[in-house]
Amino acid sequence: MSEITKFRKFIDNQSLTREKEDLTYTLFEKLDFIDELPQISFFRSDFRGSKFVDVQFYKNNFDRADFISAVFDRCSFKEVNIAASEIKNCYFNNCEFTLNDYANTSIQECTFENCNFENEQFLVNMKNCKFINCNLHKCQFERSTTEKMDFKHCHISESNMATMHAENYSFSFCKLENVSFGISYIFGYLFHETDISGLDVLYRGNSVKMNIENFSEYIISLLSHQRFYEFINAKIFLFKKFDEIPDHFSHALIELSKINNSTRKLQITYILDMISFYTLNNQLPYKFICEILKRLDQFDWSIFPFDEQLVYMSLHKKIEMIITNFQYDYSFIESSADSTLFLTFTCKTDEYQEAFEITTNMLDELHSKLGFPKKYNLILKEKGSWILTFVVASTVGLMLPKLFNDYSNIYFNFVLKNRLLKKAELLLDNVTVNTDNIPTVIETLQLSSDLFSKAGLTNQKLDTLTASEAFKKIVSRVDINV
Numbered sequence: 001m002s003e004i005t006k007f008r009k010f011i012d013n014q015s016l017t018r019e020k021e022d023l024t025y026t027l028f029e030k031l032d033f034i035d036e037l038p039q040i041s042f043f044r045s046d047f048r049g050s051k052f053v054d055v056q057f058y059k060n061n062f063d064r065a066d067f068i069s070a071v072f073d074r075c076s077f078k079e080v081n082i083a084a085s086e087i088k089n090c091y092f093n094n095c096e097f098t099l100n101d102y103a104n105t106s107i108q109e110c111t112f113e114n115c116n117f118e119n120e121q122f123l124v125n126m127k128n129c130k131f132i133n134c135n136l137h138k139c140q141f142e143r144s145t146t147e148k149m150d151f152k153h154c155h156i157s158e159s160n161m162a163t164m165h166a167e168n169y170s171f172s173f174c175k176l177e178n179v180s181f182g183i184s185y186i187f188g189y190l191f192h193e194t195d196i197s198g199l200d201v202l203y204r205g206n207s208v209k210m211n212i213e214n215f216s217e218y219i220i221s222l223l224s225h226q227r228f229y230e231f232i233n234a235k236i237f238l239f240k241k242f243d244e245i246p247d248h249f250s251h252a253l254i255e256l257s258k259i260n261n262s263t264r265k266l267q268i269t270y271i272l273d274m275i276s277f278y279t280l281n282n283q284l285p286y287k288f289i290c291e292i293l294k295r296l297d298q299f300d301w302s303i304f305p306f307d308e309q310l311v312y313m314s315l316h317k318k319i320e321m322i323i324t325n326f327q328y329d330y331s332f333i334e335s336s337a338d339s340t341l342f343l344t345f346t347c348k349t350d351e352y353q354e355a356f357e358i359t360t361n362m363l364d365e366l367h368s369k370l371g372f373p374k375k376y377n378l379i380l381k382e383k384g385s386w387i388l389t390f391v392v393a394s395t396v397g398l399m400l401p402k403l404f405n406d407y408s409n410i411y412f413n414f415v416l417k418n419r420l421l422k423k424a425e426l427l428l429d430n431v432t433v434n435t436d437n438i439p440t441v442i443e444t445l446q447l448s449s450d451l452f453s454k455a456g457l458t459n460q461k462l463d464t465l466t467a468s469e470a471f472k473k474i475v476s477r478v479d480i481n482v
Contacts, residue, residue: 007051012040019043026050034058034078141166162202168270170277180207187219187230190274191237192281212238226259228252229270236278246291253299265308272315279322285335286394293320328398336394342379343397344389355386366396 007027016038023045033039034056041061048068055075062080067087076096083103087110095115105124113132120139126146133153144164155175162180170190176199181189183203199210208214215238222231232248235241252271256264275292278284296316301309322328347355356378367374372393380389 015040017041017043018045021045023050024048028052028055030054032056033060162200172281183218186210187215187222187227187234187238188270189237190233190277192277192283196237210238226255226267228256229267229274232271233274236274236283242285242288245288246295249292250295250299253295257303265311268312269315272312272319276315276318276322279319280327282329282332284332286332286398287335287339289319289323290339333395333398336398339394340391341394341397342389343376343392343400344380344387347386347388349386352381352383352386355388359388359390363390363392363396366399370396370399372396 007025010023010026010028010031012031017040019041020043023042024047026047028050030053032055036058039059039061042065043061044064045062046066047070048066050067050070052070052072052075054073057075057077057080059079060081062085063083065082065085067085067090069088070090072090072092072095074094075092076098077100078096078098079100081101082105083101084105086106088106088108090110092110092112092115095112097115097117097120099119102121102123105122107124107126107129109128111130111132112134113130115131115134117134117136117139119137122139122141122144124141124144124146126144126149128148130150131152131154134151134155136154136156136159138157139159141159141161141164144166146164146169147167149166149169150172151170151174152172153174154171155177156179157175157177158179160180162182164182166182166185168188169185170192171194172192174194176194176196178198178200180200180202183201186199186201196210200207201210201215202208203214203218215234219231219234219238222228222234228248228251232245232252235245235248249271253268256267275284279289296319301312304312345355345359347358349355349358363376364374367376372395376390376392376396378388379391381387382389
């Protein structure tokens with residue numbers, strides 16, 4: 001049986017050359033190199049799996065050093081030589097970076113959290129890195145190569161990201177001030193709760209503000225170059241024209257399927273990742289997602305090699321799982337107004353009348369609480385443990401999982417696919433609902449505390465909720481399939 005590797009503590013032996021040294025799984029704690037003259041050199045040393053806590057680096061030499069799966073907590077780097085070093089799968093928390101020397105530094109799969117970067121001149125190869133609650137001020141990335149960078153709750157100011165390879169960025173809840181990006185990559189970036197009006201885009205040698213007027217012609221030209229991912233993304237984050245996108249999406253799949261090289265796979269992957277990002281962040285309306293999922297279902301994926309199919313199918317499933325796990329907010333529910341979906345109840349009773357009364361009472365109660373007209377139709381009933389399928393306003397169907405999510409005695413299987421039903425003529429006509437009071441419904445529906453113990457419910461977030469008798473019956477008597 002293998003034992004857990006123990007950290008050994010770094011001992012300063014007063015040597016100024018700790019070069020080519022095996023310092024793997026070593027604990028560096030409460031060290032201050034600022035007052036040491038000259039500074040210690042760690043040229044070509046190996047720091048795999050090591051941990052650094054409260055260490056102040058100053059003018060140290062880490063040229064060609066290896067940092068693999070290392071952790072840095074409350075450390076500072078000032079005028080440090082990190083040239084040509086390998087930094088991979090490392091975690092930096094509460095660290096400060098100022099005026100360091102990056103010359104062909106490789107930074108891969110790293111996370112920076114609560115870190116500050118000041119006056120950094122990056123010359124790096126950086127990929128698959130995350131920045132969380134970080135500040136980047138007066139940073140330059142000239143001639144760097146970066147890809148798949150994720151920024152969340154970051155403040156980036158007076159920084160130039162325009163003169164480098166900078167592909168596939170995402171920004172969530174970020175503040176961008178006097179930041180420059182290059183025209184070659186900006187429309188491949190994903191934005192959520194991030195103001196882009198102040199961005200400067202380097203375009204034809206000039207710095208141009210990001211807006212529709214300045215880039216309409218350029219965005220249209222993306223289609224002629226088969227840059228479908230960037231075109232569709234621009235339509236979402238800049239134009240916000242969702243009605244046109246499903247057709248562009250289908251066209252992209254068809255055209256890309258004609259290309260027999262890696263360009264196809266990369267673009268399709270980026271497109272599906274983009275839809276996942278915006279779906280997860282509640283930036284796409286209900287009808288749009290339904291239409292995209294329908295197009296994905298209809299497309300013939302068998303034309304691709306099997307290993308390629310697996311990639312696309314997993315991303316398709318990811319989009320579905322975001323919805324089926326109810327990762328949507330009330331704006332998504334509100335966007336479903338004026339549409340319908342099928343709601344199936346699997347009732348734990350052999351008596352049809354009892355099953356019908358339980359389900360219709362529950363639907364009546366929910367419509368009443370939402371302030372909606374009681375407008376739904378039973379369109380299919382299957383005998384056994386009675387399975388009743390209703391067509392209801394989509395808003396009603398989407399509210400049910402939000403009310404009962406995580407309840408152990410209720411099973412939700414949320415399906416956004418169109419079903420072929422013989423009684424299609426019974427679908428609701430002219431469905432119009434007022435969604436103004438949706439956010440308050442959860443607060444007004446209450447579930448008595450004794451029901452939790454009787455039903456074995458464990459959702460602490462809903463401990464203050466109670467429901468009517470109809471809802472109580474549903475908890476223990478019905479499975480719901482939306």
